[in-house]
Amino acid sequence: MDRTSTPADTDTDTDTTTDTDTVYAVGRIGVDFRSPARRDGFRRQLGGTAGGPLPDLGDVRQLHDHLVRSPWASAGLTWTLTVDSTAVYALEAEPAVAMDWSGPLPGTEPDGSDEERLALLRRITAAPPVHPVHRALRDTLLGQSLPAGDPGRIARLTVPGRLTDRSARLFSGQVVPVVRVSAVGLARWTETPLIASAVDAVAEDAWQPRPARDRDRVAEHVRALLDQVYRHLRNRGRSAAERALNHAVTEAVLTGGLLGEGLLSAGRVPGAPAPDAADLYALDTITVARSPYCRSGSDCQDVMVRFFDPTDERRTKVTYVHTIDVSDELPVSLAPVHRFLG
Template identity: 35%
Template structure:
């Protein structure tokens, strides 16, 4: 399909190597002839990166990637062949879906690797465009770093929403035919009317794993067209000596969008904010004025229906090219918390934004400072049975014992206390709300001490909640290794390596309240213990539940460290607590003041008076340097009042 205006744009640029596009999709066959000469890098993820010729997600990922990066002299001339590409596999061939947690990992990884644009040809149906905290945080990170996330609107053929396409600051993409009319399967949910555009999505030429080409339908293949055009516009900014501005390019693409054919009013509500208008976008970018025929349109105001009345998104191409209908048997979109690439069935064939690191052996490492609870896993039945046979019988009363149960954490704690070397045979996990997010594997000369610390922390977690030794949360600092392990459930998680026992903390909210109460009393002379408990408990739980994160970005490491540093937190808001104020919000911003070769962030705590809304809010700020494995606080705590 010829894309209007693309030839003119490509005559001016075929992309700049300074612009990076990340493709989050299935594995990509980088040996395909169309990629010869392309600047592509595959990032290690939880998904095997080797493409399979018979893999549905390998086919999907290879097709999408070729639309952007196919080289000019190949059978598939891509839209932005000279840009730099990051391949981020998130959809495995054996599952054809990914969790929102895995998707958040991929977005953060692409952001840390310097992506200007992230292409995601997939999504999950959502009633009101809501997403889990993992994904919301990752999308917010893109907005803060000015990274454009381009996501498929979905192929359910209904007035409904997919995430992340429906999340703020994302550019949603629907599919249209050669006449510029929306295709029947393309979604048109309410939020897409202000943040979505249509692009060609019918019989789009792309690469097949193992060689050859094919033409496929779907919003999955309209999405990389928009990503490629956005990359060319950013490349023009670079060539004009300007700083590439993805947010401005997003605005230009939406502002320049054209209405659908007014002669077909039935399709007007499906037009989103309009059809992609490359010529108009180019004119706006270069400072010109669009002609009357190119004037931007206001979004189509379509009222949302009570329900979309449709199934999940279409996920993978069926083995029969001639088939037009979605194959429910291979569409796992009804699975809770899963993502599926959004495509229709195939047609007949025819400047890096990274944290500054202190110069050390950790300079090239991905640091992690994560919060959660400890768990352990066996990985296989054989390993579980080994523990069952080696562990002594469990005595339930005097003279009465039962066979060992390796799943009983109390028995495991006692067994490891007598033989800590066995701790190496377990897969230790860090869990957030019962979801394993990391495997913990201490390495180096202090590995034994780290395993002893893990055993002690686990022993604290199994104590009664009123016990002084009870541990509610743990913090785990370490290095993200790039390796993964498969748990007994089949879930794959990344491995982090603690380098020593430094930073391996365990705490209970009540214990921190007591410590903070003493600090407040020392600073202010008197304080309300109940108010102190509410404020500190709100602070800790806000981070753990509402702001839960993976602890890989500089912002998240600063935020998580602020939780574990209880005395710093207590001294920070002791004045507010003494005045009866309560926590309103927590924000993390890049600090304008920092030491050389460091990475500093300001954690701001805002407090309000629940009994007097007219009273000025109190804001406290302390600075955290996260350039080393264990973050540290810098300088004095700053405070001021604000009416907002």
């Protein structure tokens, strides 16, 4: 029997599907120019000259470098969040309250030397401060273009925000709603470190009295699990159930809990496994339901992530329950993750 997880496995309680103006979505970042005139104008900004060859807007690194040198140029782009290569939102940054250099600044001490002050001036000139949301968008766009296995590769971006009453018409003619993105809660899925941390957790596991596992095989197992997780996150992040799902999975994956703990679920099942039993469990289903436990004035959802033995369906499954409060713009976990058999 094929136990590959599908989006249909992500069940939701029927009382939790009402859309709100709060968005907590996971997807990939894209750029759009809306019109030929805006596209050609942006090409000129990249260094094109009248009558000469125009820069390639498909060169992500060239575009990223331009945005680092001129962060205000981000306003000339329409940033999009795509799910399965389809744009679902146009993104705009919330009003700025601070700018970000994304690193320590040299020469900021009151008694700094002239050399330190000069270094600071050069730093400001080369890479002016930028809104944290725009920095996350431009860095994610570059990270998505890196090859698989690159430490800087970014697979997804988690975007919290609020739906506005405006829409944007893209270059293709598609009309999408505009979301005002919050700088708090943005999370980048850096794939290679995630896989490495999960592989390390499996390698250090003391539950299974088995020979040392092949790290390459475990890494392939983790990549397959991540692909299943991505399929579960194909939603718009609007309903309470979708926001709870996206937050629980983002938090669990980025902290390593979902990957390492889930794969090692076999060691949590009492009794000796069969000789041919799998030493690593696989993802079965992810379901969401309204939580029976909730504090006053909140909207709480239980996200249940279930793992199973892919070689023996009779063996006990292991379920991990995340309780998420989605009443605010940024969802929060209410309790430690609970684990039970079945």
